Amino acid sequence: MLGKIYGIICLLALLFGIWNGNAAALGGAVIDGAAGAVQVTLSLCGMMCLWCGMMEVLREAGAIRRLSRLLRPLLRLIFPRAAQTGEGLEEISANVSANLLGIGNAATPMALRAMEQLQKHNPKPDRASAEQITLAVLNTASVSLIPANLLALRRAAGSPQPYAIMVPVWIVSVVCAALAVVLTRLIGRGK
């Protein structure tokens, strides 16, 4: 699937590039893309080190266990298997909390650790398990109590009321997150 997406994007880019007369820009774009990957990885390295380190401290101190006990009723509905085995539940709790607090750069490390824990119970390691898919799709709905980035961009654009969109954003992201869970679980049950 990932290979297909890569192929489709490259092919589209080439066709449109030639059509638009942007063919010369494509050569530079290839190099920029590869160099950009290193930059993204570098900043990701820092974030992963910091948040996975802090997560380990909080886990040893028992804070994450308390957090996951708090969120358990909700998580049992969304991730029934993980709630049963207990594997990955703490990481998922941390991921959900980071999303809610709007700490986007902490949410990714927590989610990746959760994927690793869920992978332990994945019968076929080269294909995603139902709960891994639910976790990934849920994270694309980006439920956040305080969308700080969005507010900053609206303020920078000179909006007199940057907060006006807060409640609609909450409604849409909660509905979309619910849809993500229902959709992925319905399909997962059929397979």
Add this chain to the structure above:
Amino acid sequence: MLETISALAMPMVAVLVGLIMMIGKKDYFAAFTRGAMEGLKTAVRLLPTLCALLTAISLLNASGAVEMIAGWLAPAAGAIGVPQELLPLLLTRPFSGSASTAAFTDLLSRVGPDSFAGLCASVIFGSSDTVVYVITVYCSSVGIRRTRWAFPCAFAVMLFCIFFSCFLCRIWFA
């Protein structure tokens, strides 16, 4: 006020961890470096995937495809209740955080952050994420190659998010 709380959330977690290290009886600093090492390994494992993905996306951005497809879809978008100014944002959002942030900023400066299109764009920007990037990174970090129904579901949710945002803005800001 809310932005202050949000800005403080991250430092607060760091301070909490610092306090645990200071007061705790176990060797919490060792726990930190152990966890950090695990995180570092995961991040490094992602470089090959990111290299392929970001090269493809960089090509797509340079090709001018987004502007062209947006031009084609403009009449259709208006007909189904989605302001056509949103199209560059909607077409870049699934693939690239930086490109969609640029499209969003450009849109706000052209139509105004509190115009109907500006409000719709804000709600969509705040409640969606870079679908392709998220799913690719999550799956390849643990060596998953077959993503099964992850992409179809994520795109369906995103499509719903677009229509629902425009619909909600229409009644909310009427």
